[in-house]
Amino acid sequence: MDPCPFVRILVGNLALRFPLSTKPSLSRIHPSTSPCYCKIKLKNFPHQVGSIPLIHANTQNPESCNFSLQKSLAACFSLSKSQVDRIILKGDSSYKLSMEVYADPDGSTCGLASGKLLGKVTVPLDLRGAESRPSVARNGWIDIGRNKSNKNGSSAQMFLTVRTEPDPRFVFQFGGEPECSPQVFQVQGSVKQAVFTCKFGFRSSSDRNLGSRTSLPESNTSRNWLPSLKTDKDQSAKERKG
Template sequence: MDPCPFVRILVGNLALKFPVSSKPSLLSVQCFCKIKLKNFPTQKATIPLVNNKKQQENQKPEGNPLSSSLAACYSLDKTQIDDLLSCKKPKNLEIELYIRDNGVTCGLKDGKMLGRVTVPLDMRKSESRPCVMHNEWIDIGENNEGEPTRFYVCVRVEPDPRYSFQFGGDPECSPQVFQVQGSVRQAVFTCKFSLRNPGDRNLVSMPSMTEPAPPRNWLPSLGTDKDPSAKERKGWSITIHDLSGSPVAMASMVTPFVPSPGSNHVSRSNPGAWLILRPAQGTWKPWGRLEAWRERNANAVGYHFELLHDSVSASPTTTTLVNCVINAKNGGKFTIDMTNTVSTPVSSPHSSCDFGSGPGSGSWSGSEFGLGLLSPFVYKGFVMQSSVNNGNDHSSKPEVEIGVQHVNCTEDAAAFVALAAAVDLSVDACKSFTRKLRKELRQSQSFVV
């Protein structure tokens, strides 16, 4: 099945240059902008100022980048793309520029508006290849001497196709996973949620692709009325199988979720953790580690996800891909996006239109560095996104989007699906220990692969 079309609008390389005759105090003010696209949330970003020396030299970001960072990013699915394409006139990206000198942090209080910039977005130019909509200075006003204040911005639109998946139900209910394209749904994976034997403390070691049968003393535990999750939540595991029944990825809880002393919540200082594993020569090989906890004095779950690298040294090396907080009441999105992050082990060279983006930047190819496209540690641009429910909706069906450039085989997609399942299950694992979990998360089950 083909991937779903997506497009990203990237805004970055911001810079502001006041007239040379401006007061010196203008060089110490705070400037920021509001970036607006109709039917999308407004995004805000600070604007770096060009100092006097660069003003006099009239240097441009092209020759000496002032800000190679991404200021805003909009992701459009097929429906949103079609809406823009159906418009007779190109839609505009609007940027409002503000200045203030009272030290208030960006976003809490508006200052004086300097001006407004509009950039037409002709989506037809970017249907099949990246397209730069704007990449130059713009005059936004003049002082008493007739000298303009100048604003630099780069706006790029690029295709960003993604594979879309949806769980057929909650991960703990062992659902099927469907690949989705428009109205077409095709089953591609099955999930198996399991609870390990409460007496099994060996949660980290997974030497083989199959698990031993549960011991005989496991059966009497079904007759107890005690809720083992009242003091700790441990031993959860979800295995992803392809349609032939072969296991292709696993998420296994390797550090129990336990309440911090004097509390009923999992704290950031002692988070629970999952290993995301992939098959390798008949064994499970750790690919990533996910930690989760309950934010203090907030109805939110914190996440930290890192890749695990093979290393010849005594201690393994890791690369952090995500540090985020998601509202536990309303849910949200768990996103891995390396658009504005230096990837490892290679980094993208800077240019006037390079925000560290993915293949659309035209400046980088994994094979050029001898790594090949199959290197599991080279992630650039949009990587993945999964929906996270609030833990109370028992009919949720987590959705997962994965950047096409990061899927070269079934196991690649399955690893992200397993990660999405662990993210979703962590909401339940981080619930207050005064609350009783649903039966699927409490009753002992056989661990079958």
């Protein structure tokens, strides 16, 4: 049986840069020292929190920096085929990934409480064909809000990569009575196929009695070893004395 089609939505390579400014911006939040984080949200999923490193304002491609962002993953959402089908039926425009970017002046919230909201980002997701081929929904800089304290009106920007990729899986389900007849089924939609079955038990009551009788001589034999061991020790002690 073929694996079940799943789709993963991956968010990573996050970086944040502020416009050049000689004064502290965004109240008492200084762009060069404040830790920043984001809440990544997808409908019908719990939100996930990811940290965002700050980079120099003149940096064009954060992947070329020494921040090791090439393989950084901030969030991952997994969708089943039925979920993907429902989203496609409703229309691609109705399903989006949203991100709220925060700065924490004191470095104490760490995403557990609300810091200073810097801005929001929305990325539309097109899941058509996502079960069979990877796709990049966003890869680059995006404005997250207007920086009013800067005279030229430039805004803070965040770099992010959002992509979808197929994630086929084999789904298994346990059945039967695990203590005497465990069974494992491979599941694909409404179809179940047994891949492992095992049954424990005695064929008859005589087998049960035979098992109990055969265990007795073994226990008696183990007890009979003790006197022989004691005799051997006494004999070796006498030889050493002699």
